[in-house]
Amino acid sequence: MSNKPTFFFCKSAAQLEEGCTLSVRMEATGMWKPADILSIKTEGGKRQYYVHFLHFDKRLDDWVVEEDLNLSSVRFPRNCSTAKRKLADEDLPVANETMTRSQQSQLPQKSVDEINAIKNVQWIELGKHRIKPWYFSPYPQEMCAQPCIYLCEWCLKYVMNATCLARHLVKCNLRHPPGEEIYRKDTISFFEIDGRRSRTYAQNLCLLSKLFLDEKTLYHDTDPFLFYIMTVFDSRGFHIVGYFSKEKISDENNLACVLTLPPYQRLGYGRLLIELSYVLSKCERKTGSPEKPLSDLGLLSYRSFWSQAILDVLINQKYHDSENKITISINDISEKTSINIDDVIFTLKELELIMYYKSRHIVCVKSDVVKNHLKNKSKPQLRIDASCLHWVPKEWNSSKKH
Template sequence: MTKMADSSVDVIEGCRLPVLRKNQENEDEWPLAEILSVKEVPGRKLYYVHYIDFNKRLDEWVTPERLDMKKLQFPKKEAKTPTKNGLPGSRPSSPEREVVRAAGTGPQHPPSRPPQPQAQQKSLPTKTSIPDFQVLQQQVQRKSLDLNLQTATAPSRGKTLPTPKRKAESVSLATQVSPATPVPSLPGSAEASQVSVYPANGTARRPMPNQPGRKRKQPPNCGGTDEIIKVFQYNSPRCANVYLPPGEDSQDSSDGIPSAPRMTGSLVSDRSHDDIVTRMKNIDCIELGRHRLKPWYFSPYPQELTTLPILYLCEFCLKYLKSLKCLQRHLTKCNLRHPPGNEIYRKGTISFFEIDGRKNKTYSQNLCLLAKCFLDHKTLYYDTDPFLFYVMTEYDSKGFHIVGYFSKEKESTEDYNVACILTLPPYQRRGYGKLLIEFSYELSKVEGKTGTPEKPLSDLGLLSYRSYWSQTILEILMDLKPDNGERPQITINEISEITSVKKEDVISTLQYLNLINYYKGQYILTLSEDIVEGHERAMQKRHLPIDPKCLHFTPKDWSKRGKW
């Protein structure tokens, strides 16, 4: 039963209350939502709501009838007194609280110490007014020292620290992992102990946390990414449980600490646009060729176009126009029937075009504006000079129609081979996303590099990359064949070189698939029947692989080209 809104209560921006919406099963639900904006249309009000803990693409305008006014929460007032750190609700640092507590009165003092005079309570603590200031200062320094010691010894828990002589030789899998891909902390050593991979009838056991009071046998040191991985075939392996420290499910930091803002790339942090305007969709509908798209996020199109019911785009040059008549006149003048730039790949109806962001600035900017409608984290709109754009198209009798694209920096100091990647909504769930990812790694193979996408990935991008990494790595492990009667061997570095996938992504994928186990004093990779069958089913659906023979691409050394 629909809950009616109470007209006597004025709902303002910042209020929170349950809002009626349909879930995936087309059932009514009342999730908590925040009012971002209010507007009046003839006869009634409309409220733009953001559903708490839901993706912003689900934000929408709702009518008052969908609001549950009985549970209305008004926004809290901002703190009037500024704090020392400049953040509302923040507390002073621990040393300052200790000193102020020593100078206070009443319960702040131990019972044995008499209260201080009223005049001393208001004075700031100094070394002369507080007799035990030096003691407190030493305690603070001791706490800092303890924290430093814990931080220094935390990675080496469960194993002995390498001596300075062996430090250069000791390489741990955990130390080679980027903050974006947390993986198990595996001990490192120069000794080459074997890591086994074998198909098994049973599934691998889940990692078990250490129990209090229970001592575990210290495992021998395992090698780094150069360690040989042998393939054993056991019918019913008996794997010992191993505790693998769980990592934060974050693309930014493995220890939960926010990473520093990016100064380069398409995801460079720009807090100046983090306001209420950019949190709201400003375009209602986009007509692109034979498709009409509903944008998911804000995009900085000109203000005068945001009031239009439909924004029209030329599907070949991506120029935006305000009416269908303007689009028809434009099509009589536009000579493009494909994206500008060089066609570097064609197989069947699929083509890829390489576009220089400096030479084709207008097209690149229009492409970024379109992509921002479906990418929440994207901040690159106009400075396209340092980027290359690879646009995937589908060909028919009318021309080459854009399906998706990815961009990459001409010079990346962090081995990024993708800056932004997008498959347009009409072409999603058809395998084009993985095709874009596979093509980006094919370019890395030609360049002789390993690559990784820029972080953070969107939710859909993360799913696509995890799926591609899993299929690619499992395909290599399952295709290993014995050599001279011995079990096949491979290293993580070799997997990285074959696939051009960065080592950190290889290791994180093995952890994501739960393949890493501890068995008879060594780390092993266990392929269960479920994983094998799931991989075979996925490979049967993968009907659009990239053919390297159809790629005509010559990498350029942008470091020798001055300003690109």
């Protein structure tokens, strides 16, 4: 018996139910892609369908209308009733004009039980920016029912409308995150927030970041964490750009969560956040690593940072005139960069710089890698200036209150 999914022609979108798979038009590109229907609702007498595009990030999940659905090839979920199936053109399989045979054969058997949380916030307004969220975040239900949630950009308090926000701003005395400023250069500052001392701010920050981080689970228990908020300064105050968090007590991880808010992405701020986490590790005389597993985007950011930091060390080493080889160990690289040894080895392998020679592993820096590295370094980029950091590591004892 064939295990390939069977597709049916639906006479009406009313026959569709949660768990169905069909071809849907993507708003961003106008292209038709296979998608699962995760939820169905009716607004203004018109049905809407919340869909997840297969093999795409969940941030592209969205509500669509009937005009965006291709009813010529629908796969019903396994638990769909026989009566429901018979409504679909007498169960006659048809060829799908918008999916390739390869795509059809690779579609997973989707269970409604596997459906993840649906995006519940339409828009947020933070300062001068109105932002469309990517993922679900557990804001109060009455807030989520509004077209837009308004956030105070200073304390991150959330309110229902612009009028409530205006009233709040009259009373809000903050013009920067409620912590100690530990770094300032030009218009960029970092503030250290204790998740216990500034619990409300930290929880509001976690709610905000959950809108843009799919795997983030932290919300209520912020006490064990420190938050490092990056801001840009102007005449009005210090505006939040992004942040990273780290556990107060951790033997290995120097970063738990990192986010650059969408209006500030692709400007080099993400790299700056990562770099600061390692500068703090150097101050602690430790090596560090981000909490695993990393997201796809997180891994790309870290690979870029690790590669540049490690190549900086290798290229700056002196060569023996006679043997023409770098006199440095992986432990030395880890110590100089504060990058965990496993991450150093991973990066060297990714760059194909580790070779097996005369019964031992050696690091071989190739000329094309050096050329690309120097070319990338010549481009303007934001960097942490350690001389502008004013921070002393704290001793956190697990046996006492944080």
